Amino acid sequence: MTMALIELRxxxxxxxxxxxxxxVLESVTISVPEGDYLGLMGPSGSxxxxxxxxLAGIDRPTGGSIRIGDTEISTLSERALAAWRARHIGFIFxxxxxxxxxxxxxxxxxxxxxxxxxxxxxxxxVMTALNIVSLADRAAHYPRQLSGGQEQRVAxxxxxxxxxxxxxADEPTGDLDAKSAGEVxxxxxxxxxxxxxxxxxxxHDPHAAERATHLLHLExxxxxxxxxx
Amino acid sequence: MKFVGLVFKSARRNLRRTMxxxxxxxxxxxxxxxxxxxxxGFHAAAEASxxxxxxxIRSTSMIFSMPSTHAEIxxxxxxxxxxxxxxxxxxxxxxxxxxxxxxAIEPESYLRMFPEIVLTPEQxxxxxxxxxxxxxxxxxxxxxxxxxxxKIVLKVGIPIYGREDFPFTIRGIYKAGSNAVDNQTMxxxxxxxxxxxxxPGEVGWLVSEIANPDQAPQIADAIDRKFENTPYxxxxxxxxxxxxxxxxxxxxxxLLLGSIAIAVVVTTLFVAGNTMAMSVRERTTExxxxxxxxxxxxxxFFLIAGEGLLMSLVGGVLGASLAxxxxxxxxxxxxxxxxxxxxxxxxxxxxxxxxxxxxxxxGLIPATMASRLKIVDALRRAA
Numbered sequence: 001m002t003m004a005l006i007e008l009r010x011x012x013x014x015x016x017x018x019x020x021x022x023x024v025l026e027s028v029t030i031s032v033p034e035g036d037y038l039g040l041m042g043p044s045g046s047x048x049x050x051x052x053x054x055l056a057g058i059d060r061p062t063g064g065s066i067r068i069g070d071t072e073i074s075t076l077s078e079r080a081l082a083a084w085r086a087r088h089i090g091f092i093f094x095x096x097x098x099x100x101x102x103x104x105x106x107x108x109x110x111x112x113x114x115x116x117x118x119x120x121x122x123x124x125x126v127m128t129a130l131n132i133v134s135l136a137d138r139a140a141h142y143p144r145q146l147s148g149g150q151e152q153r154v155a156x157x158x159x160x161x162x163x164x165x166x167x168x169a170d171e172p173t174g175d176l177d178a179k180s181a182g183e184v185x186x187x188x189x190x191x192x193x194x195x196x197x198x199x200x201x202x203x204h205d206p207h208a209a210e211r212a213t214h215l216l217h218l219e220x221x222x223x224x225x226x227x228x229x
Numbered sequence: 230m231k232f233v234g235l236v237f238k239s240a241r242r243n244l245r246r247t248m249x250x251x252x253x254x255x256x257x258x259x260x261x262x263x264x265x266x267x268x269x270g271f272h273a274a275a276e277a278s279x280x281x282x283x284x285x286i287r288s289t290s291m292i293f294s295m296p297s298t299h300a301e302i303x304x305x306x307x308x309x310x311x312x313x314x315x316x317x318x319x320x321x322x323x324x325x326x327x328x329x330x331x332x333a334i335e336p337e338s339y340l341r342m343f344p345e346i347v348l349t350p351e352q353x354x355x356x357x358x359x360x361x362x363x364x365x366x367x368x369x370x371x372x373x374x375x376x377x378x379x380k381i382v383l384k385v386g387i388p389i390y391g392r393e394d395f396p397f398t399i400r401g402i403y404k405a406g407s408n409a410v411d412n413q414t415m416x417x418x419x420x421x422x423x424x425x426x427x428x429p430g431e432v433g434w435l436v437s438e439i440a441n442p443d444q445a446p447q448i449a450d451a452i453d454r455k456f457e458n459t460p461y462x463x464x465x466x467x468x469x470x471x472x473x474x475x476x477x478x479x480x481x482x483x484l485l486l487g488s489i490a491i492a493v494v495v496t497t498l499f500v501a502g503n504t505m506a507m508s509v510r511e512r513t514t515e516x517x518x519x520x521x522x523x524x525x526x527x528x529x530f531f532l533i534a535g536e537g538l539l540m541s542l543v544g545g546v547l548g549a550s551l552a553x554x555x556x557x558x559x560x561x562x563x564x565x566x567x568x569x570x571x572x573x574x575x576x577x578x579x580x581x582x583x584x585x586x587x588x589x590x591x592g593l594i595p596a597t598m599a600s601r602l603k604i605v606d607a608l609r610r611a612a
Contacts, residue, residue, distance in 0.1 A: 058521050058604040079525055086523020093608075097518040101238045111522045113231050158522075 005166065005198050006032035006055065011064035013050050013221075024050045025221045027064070032200065032214075037192040039212030040202045047221040048202045049170055055200060056089050056168050057081045069165055086114045090159030094171040096151040098143040104130065104154045105139040111162050129157035132195075133187060149180025156187060160197070167191065169201040173208050185211050232528065236535040243508070247540055250504045254544025254584050255551070257497035262552035262572045262580040264486045270570025271482060273408040275472040280442040282342065283449050284471035285435040288462040294431035295461040302455055308448045309437050313338035316433035318422060320383030320395060322373075329369055330414040331383065333422040342438050345406035346416075352377070352401030360421055362400035366412035370402050377402060391425045409468070436468070494583065501591035505537045509595040516599050517607035530600035537592025538585060545584020549577040
């Protein structure tokens with residue numbers, strides 16, 4: 001049996017707006033094995049992005065526990081959490097979120113600046129990541145010189161350059177045309193099958209969901225259905 | 230060091246805004262350095278004053294004169310080694326805008342007591358022999374293109390010297406041996422002016438050389454007591470105090486120029502701070518993305534604060550360098566009643582340090598805001 005990489009136990013999340021408490025996630029329990037490609041689906045406001053943020057360690061649960069690998073991340077300090085994210089998480093945003101004043105190379109290098117790698121080693125890592133996303137020839141290009149699909153592939157290179165434990169993608173094809181979306185989904189699938197990356201992807205898109213090996217459906221903060229892909 | 234590249238890249242994000250901020254800091258530092266140079270110029274003469282010279286003026290004001298016979302009375306007092314005198318002439322060379330100091334002096338004793346007026350023996354002798362001769366500082370020579378033997382004419386500026394012009398021959402060109410002496414003045418025989426004065430035998434002030442600087446207060450007191458209850462009561466003080474009172478004729482310069490400098494710096498601080506805050510607001514998403522990638526708060530803080538520091542330092546170095554090059558004794562010292570002044574290396578360093586201070590202060594609040602940003606809230610705002 002494959003060991004679970006992600007273990008969520010009774011995770012709840014409540015936001016406070018003025019005096020009103022809004023429950024977003026209610027007692028969510030999930031176990032994701034290493035090497036899985038999990039799709040998170042659900043209508044807007046169902047809590048899927050919140051769940052992804054909790055897994056990324058950029059938000060904290062109101063209750064319950066989140067273990068990723070050997071680390072119980074809900075108890076880590078802000079500083080330890082940042083260091084943990086740098087080492088274990090690769091995050092892919094819907095709007096790519098590349099830094100406009102940095103080239104593709106520099107954007108991909110950004111997470112590596114936090115490591116002790118030498119300049120030469122960083123260059124090797126960056127070029128490897130750009131080769132995987134087939135954009136080595138665009139290393140010197142700025143985001144404004146790239147298409148949406150290319151920008152997202154650079155963002156994926158940035159997410160994988162540190163060889164993270166877990167790849168998290170928040171609607172990675174939400175802002176792309178069908179062709180570019182297909183390329184990005186194929187790339188993610190390759191990262192899962194060829195490079196054995198564990199991926200959790202939030203999506204609205206049924207075509208994107210088809211690529212996942214498992215699907216979870218969230219509705220009003222509750223896990224309502226578990227569908228094998 | 231590897232993050233320095235990020236700071237530079239970020240500063241170039243909105244080049245126009247960055248340049249405007251850099252220029253505003255540069256102007257502030259330029260003004261600061263220039264104003265400090267003016268103050269230094271006024272203080273330099275006082276600081277370089279001789280401790281063995283004391284100056285006697287009329288107790289009412291230095292613009293009133295006293296009999297030259299006071300000099301002989303002072304010479305006889307214990308502790309006084311030598312005495313000389315001078316008067317303000319206030320003539321006009323061609324045009325009132327060609328302003329420079331002209332002093333009618335008792336030449337032998339004056340040159341004896343002011344060794345800082347450096348003349349060749351030949352020029353000194355030529356000056357002493359010629360009743361209508363004058364000596365001029367090399368600063369004035371540079372300004373007006375004069376040379377030895379030139380004839381110059383001064384129009385009378387103060388009516389007590391009559392209406393006729395005063396012709397002079399340049400017999401010497403002196404160098405200032407210290408800041409106690411201005412190299413942009415003209416000195417000539419007191420007798421020449423006195424001959425035409427409607428109040429002959431009167432002088433502007435006396436300068437006494439004393440044997441022991443420690444006795445200056447007692448000797449000054451003795452001089453003033455000597456002329457108590459006469460029509461020409463006096464006030465005697467050290468040369469340093471006299472030089473300072475000269476500067477104070479313009480008002481409280483320290484306060485005035487200091488206030489202007491502070492106002493400029495504080496205004497620039499707000500400008501730079503606002504620019505940094507705007508820049509951080511525009512980059513909320515980017516900062517959130519960097520935090521998501523694992524950048525800890527303190528690195529975000531230093532990246533933003535570093536950007537403010539970089540802009541300010543570039544502006545500071547630019548402003549201080551320009552001040553050093555442009556504000557020199559030759560560019561500003563000549564045409565006004567101001568001491569020759571230039572921006573010293575010390576003021577350049579202070580200016581650059583000040584710009585660093587502006588940078589740190591301006592970046593402090595935006596950097597704190599950025600480092601405390603809640604990642605999820607920032608990403609939600611961008612979505």
